[in-house]
Amino acid sequence: MNPELNSQEWHRLFTAKADGTITPEEHERLAALLKESAEARREWFAFQDAEAALLAWSQREALRRDEGVDVTLPKTELAGAHSSRNGWLRYAGTLAAGIVIGLAAWALWPKASLNSGNNRIAARDEATTSSVAMLSRGVNLEWDKSVGVPALNAPLPPGLLRLKSGVAEIEFFQGARLCIEGPAEIRLLSAGAAYCQYGKFSAHVPPPARGFRLSTPKGDIVDLGTDFGLDLNDKSPELHVFKGEVELHQPKVEMRKLTTGTGAGLENPGANRMLVANAAAFVFSHDLDARVIASRREAFDQWQQLNEQRNADPDLRVHLDFQDPDGARSLHNAALHGEDIATGTIVGCNWTEGRWPGKRALQFHSVSDRVRVKLPGEYRQFTIAAWVQLHSLNARQDQSSICMSQGLDVGDVHWQVIHTGAICLGIVAEAHPHVTDDYISPVVFTPDRFGQWVHLAATFDIAAKEVRFYVNGELLSRHTLKRPIVPKPAVAELGNWLPASDYAGSHPVRNFVGCMDDFSFYARALSADEVRQLAQ
Amino acid sequence: MAENAPDSPSSEQFITLLNAAHGRLLGFLRVMLGNSADAEDVLQRASMTIWRKFGEFDPSKDFFTWASSFAFYEAKNFQRVSARSRLHFDDELLQRLAEERVPDLDQREARLAAMDRCIEELDDSGRELVREFYLNKTEVAALAERQGRAPQTLYNKLNALRRLLADCMKRKTTQEAGS
Numbered sequence: 001m002n003p004e005l006n007s008q009e010w011h012r013l014f015t016a017k018a019d020g021t022i023t024p025e026e027h028e029r030l031a032a033l034l035k036e037s038a039e040a041r042r043e044w045f046a047f048q049d050a051e052a053a054l055l056a057w058s059q060r061e062a063l064r065r066d067e068g069v070d071v072t073l074p075k076t077e078l079a080g081a082h083s084s085r086n087g088w089l090r091y092a093g094t095l096a097a098g099i100v101i102g103l104a105a106w107a108l109w110p111k112a113s114l115n116s117g118n119n120r121i122a123a124r125d126e127a128t129t130s131s132v133a134m135l136s137r138g139v140n141l142e143w144d145k146s147v148g149v150p151a152l153n154a155p156l157p158p159g160l161l162r163l164k165s166g167v168a169e170i171e172f173f174q175g176a177r178l179c180i181e182g183p184a185e186i187r188l189l190s191a192g193a194a195y196c197q198y199g200k201f202s203a204h205v206p207p208p209a210r211g212f213r214l215s216t217p218k219g220d221i222v223d224l225g226t227d228f229g230l231d232l233n234d235k236s237p238e239l240h241v242f243k244g245e246v247e248l249h250q251p252k253v254e255m256r257k258l259t260t261g262t263g264a265g266l267e268n269p270g271a272n273r274m275l276v277a278n279a280a281a282f283v284f285s286h287d288l289d290a291r292v293i294a295s296r297r298e299a300f301d302q303w304q305q306l307n308e309q310r311n312a313d314p315d316l317r318v319h320l321d322f323q324d325p326d327g328a329r330s331l332h333n334a335a336l337h338g339e340d341i342a343t344g345t346i347v348g349c350n351w352t353e354g355r356w357p358g359k360r361a362l363q364f365h366s367v368s369d370r371v372r373v374k375l376p377g378e379y380r381q382f383t384i385a386a387w388v389q390l391h392s393l394n395a396r397q398d399q400s401s402i403c404m405s406q407g408l409d410v411g412d413v414h415w416q417v418i419h420t421g422a423i424c425l426g427i428v429a430e431a432h433p434h435v436t437d438d439y440i441s442p443v444v445f446t447p448d449r450f451g452q453w454v455h456l457a458a459t460f461d462i463a464a465k466e467v468r469f470y471v472n473g474e475l476l477s478r479h480t481l482k483r484p485i486v487p488k489p490a491v492a493e494l495g496n497w498l499p500a501s502d503y504a505g506s507h508p509v510r511n512f513v514g515c516m517d518d519f520s521f522y523a524r525a526l527s528a529d530e531v532r533q534l535a536q
Numbered sequence: 537m538a539e540n541a542p543d544s545p546s547s548e549q550f551i552t553l554l555n556a557a558h559g560r561l562l563g564f565l566r567v568m569l570g571n572s573a574d575a576e577d578v579l580q581r582a583s584m585t586i587w588r589k590f591g592e593f594d595p596s597k598d599f600f601t602w603a604s605s606f607a608f609y610e611a612k613n614f615q616r617v618s619a620r621s622r623l624h625f626d627d628e629l630l631q632r633l634a635e636e637r638v639p640d641l642d643q644r645e646a647r648l649a650a651m652d653r654c655i656e657e658l659d660d661s662g663r664e665l666v667r668e669f670y671l672n673k674t675e676v677a678a679l680a681e682r683q684g685r686a687p688q689t690l691y692n693k694l695n696a697l698r699r700l701l702a703d704c705m706k707r708k709t710t711q712e713a714g715s
Contacts, residue, residue: 011699017570027623035629038636045640046647048566050702052559053651055572058670061663173547175591191547206591352617366573367672391580509672 010040014047131155131448132191133172139291140166142182155448158188163199167284167291175209176223178202179285183233189215201230202285205244218266219250226260229282237266240277293357300356306536311336315524318375320344320494322360322517326351331362331371335520344373344494354517355387355453361517362495367509370496373403375489375521381464382487383522384415384425385457385534386494390445390514393419400512402456403489403519404497408434411488414497415458416510421445423469423476425458429485437482441469444476453517455535460487461525468525473535475528494519550590553599554583560641564604567633568611568625582610601638608634643709650708654701662697669694 013030016022022030033040133156143149144162156170163182170178173191180186184199193213205212205223212223214230218237221230226244231237239248240263248256250269258264263275279286311319311334319335328351331344346362348369354361362371386402393400398419405412405428414426414436421443426436444454457470465481497510526534561582565575585606593602608630615624625633655663668679680687 008699011702012695015695015698020571022623024623031625031629034625035632041633041636042640044633045567045637046643046706047702049563049644049647050651050698050705052563052566052572053648053705054655054666054698054701055670056648057652057655058667061667062671171588208591208593208595350617365577507678 007043010043011047014044018047018051131157131173132188133170135168136171136177137169137288137292138166139288139295141168142166151452153452156188158190160185160187167288169285169288172209172212174212175206176212177204178214179204179282179288181284196230196232198232200233200282200284202282203228203230216266219248219269222247222249229277229279229285231281235267236273238275239264239266240275240279240282242277242279242282296356297358300358303356303359306533307334310520310534313337313522315522316520317341317377317523318373318519318521320371320373320519322354322362322519324360341376342374344371346371349495352515354515359517361389361515363515364495364512367496367511369511370498371494373492373494375405375492377523378411378486378488379460379523380486381459381461381523381525383457383459383520383524383526383531384413385455385470385518385520385522385531386516387453387455387518388512388514388516389453390417390450390512392450392513393417393421393445394509394513397509397511399424399508399510401493401495401497401510402512402516403492403494403521404510405489406491406493406498407500408436409488409490411486411490413487413489413492417445417512421449423456423458425460425467425469427460427485427487429483437485439467439469439479439482441477444471457526457531457534459525459531462486464525466525468528470528470531470535473532475531489521549595550587554586554603557600557603560600560644561603561607563641563644564634564637565607565611567637568608568630569614570625574614578610578614579607581614582607585610604634604638646709647705650705651701653708654704657704658697658701665690665694666697666701 010033013022013026013033016026017030034044135150135152135154135156138152142164144164147160147162150156150161161168163180163184163186165182167182168180170180170188172178172194176192178186178194179202181200181202184201185197186199186201187195187197189195192209192211193215195215197217201214203212203214203223204227205225207225210223210225214221214223216230216232216237218232221228221239224245224247226246227242228244228246229240229242231240239246239258241258241260243260245257245259248258248264248266250256250266253269256264261277263277265273265275267273307319307321310316313335314337316335317338318333318341319338320331321334322331323334324331329346331346333341333343335341348364348366349371350363350365352361352363353359362369364370384403388402390400399414399416400418402415402417402423404414404416408428408431410428410431412428414424414428416424416426418424418440423441423444424438426438429435429437439458444456455470455472457473459466459468459470460481461467462481462484465484467479467481469476469479494516495512497507499507520534558579561579562572562575565578566572569575569578582603586603589606593599612627612630615630655666658666665679672678680690683690
């Protein structure tokens with residue numbers, strides 16, 4: 001074959017693969033080609049680098065233009081323009097690339113701040129976070145509410161935690177993993193140190209986290225890369241070393257080293273009550289996996305039972321429980337009194353796991369992903385609610401749709417996350433030119449909420465002249481109705497927005513990046529109690 | 537009470553290493569998955585694993601080599617569960633691509649730099665088309681309508697530009713390698 005033709009055909013196959021327009025037959029040809037020809041593989045690598053370069057250039061270019069337009073920034077934002085410009089580029093570029101490393105990673109990213117004057121994100125100096133650890137797992141957790149209730153997967157700043165009952169696992173950013181059985185009290189000090197007042201603790205310290213330090217009223221334990229248990233509940237507190245070596249520092253006596261299989265009583269410094277390590281006393285840390293699975297299964301069963309009651313609510317018009325079979329392209333409406341409302345149609349999206357094993361969810365990722373739902377009728381009051389897991393907010397995008405009516409007609413309902421992380425419920429009040437009455441909550445989605453399942457609900461009530469926002473079943477904010485426009489959601493999209501079904505022009509991107517595993521719409525403004533139950 | 541945290545690998549080091557390896561990890565995943573959206577998606581998932589396993593990382597070793605093995609498995613896993621498309625490379629090919637891509641990545645920076653110069657050589661309308669396409673991939677149709685052209689015509693033009701740019705990049709990198 002003519003090499004020129006060869007390379008032309010290769011390039012055609014490469015672009016079709018990259019753009020997702022490749023046919024199965026072409027794909028087979030491409031795979032065969034890449035298997036057979038080392039030269040084709042080299043070309044394919046170079047092609048992918050070319051694509052990466054073009055994408056990166058386009059993103060930089062878009063930012064440059066945005067910056068060019070952005071001449072109204074107040075002086076304070078422009079101070080130190082050089083460094084903040086780089087910071088902004090890095091921040092936006094990372095977000096634009098959709099990389100949310102989560103956990104600790106955002107800690108070192110520059111913090112975005114809202115310039116309320118023109119609704120633009122402006123760069124500031126690099127942010128610091130005080131987080132030192134995360135709550136990675138837990139079963140039957142009951143925290144002392146007066147001290148604070150950390151969320152699962154949430155970063156934890158230094159400070160006090162008081163666990164009344166249950167088993168919690170904390171991963172320190174330095175690498176140590178600490179299992180805690182309630183009742184227990186612990187104060188996080190840094191990414192590699194904590195102070196334990198009382199409770200039972202089991203630590204796993206991998207080699208890079210060597211030096212992890214647990215302080216207690218009876219002395220300090222410095223870990224040299226081990227597994228050890230600490231029981232402070234007994235009148236005679238004990239330290240057990242299951243593997244490796246720890247240093248025990250107690251006041252007024254010499255430091256002692258304990259090694260695999262040994263233990264020590266801590267009640268009197270230097271008392272030298274030596275023990276044989278007893279792993280059975282710390283079994284809570286070993287069966288955590290099984291208990292986490294069992295408790296998640298229980299939560300799932302409970303959810304299924306509650307659903308039967310919920311679905312019978314006469315005002316429930318739509319309930320999408322996302323429990324449709326694998327590969328399903330529509331979502332059935334489980335509301336018993338919503339028989340006149342058709343199923344939701346899935347466009348794009350990936351099926352994935354929801355809040356628990358067995359709970360299914362849809363992942364929204366690209367600008368095309370969406371679920372189309374019909375919500376016929378007019379509603380002088382309504383409640384809209386969903387379980388969502390937001391993965392990121394795109395810095396170049398003003399809004400991310402949770403559920404938005406198609407178009408901009410009077411009565412259209414636009415429920416969305418705005419770029420600041422606040423929730424907005426908008427009701428289109430005037431069509432030409434279009435005016436939307438927006439109700440905006442305080443900020444909900446800060447980076448520490450990315451990746452967590454969050455229950456969101458909004459109620460709208462013309463008679464009560466009020467809009468309310470709820471997060472995880474708790475009232476977040478109340479807003480007086482601006483105008484008594486009667487909402488008519490009509491055709492709506494979960495996770496996206498279309499200006500009109502036959503619209504072919506360019507329009508702003510509104511896609512949601514994250515997962516959803518439950519959506520409901522009631523023809524009634526639910527009470528605060530009802531919303532709390534819904535979020536259980 | 538404890539004093540400061542002892543110095544040992546920390547989240548800060550993790551982020552520094554991941555940031556530094558980010559582009560190469562994406563480049564590594566792209567050749568297996570074929571497009572940037574999937575590569576980013578998989579890297580995001582792999583980053584969680586890499587973070588969790590970071591305690592096992594030996595700082596005297598190369599971070600990219602270590603991290604890329606997690607990325608590789610995440611890519612395989614992604615293909616298995618991804619409902620979006622059935623058109624994936626099989627495991628044998630993935631393995632092959634992964635092995636050869638690692639040494640090939642040494643050329644990546646040179647290619648990126650060359651491409652930046654090639655783009656500057658395009659005329660304004662070409663650059664505009666490239667920019668519009670890579671920022672909003674799904675909207676070639678909308679773009680075509682705005683310019684009053686058939687979508688296929690525009691797509692063909694775009695692909696001709698991509699080919700031109702790829703050739704230019706290749707020329708510039710081989711020139712540099714030769715000089």
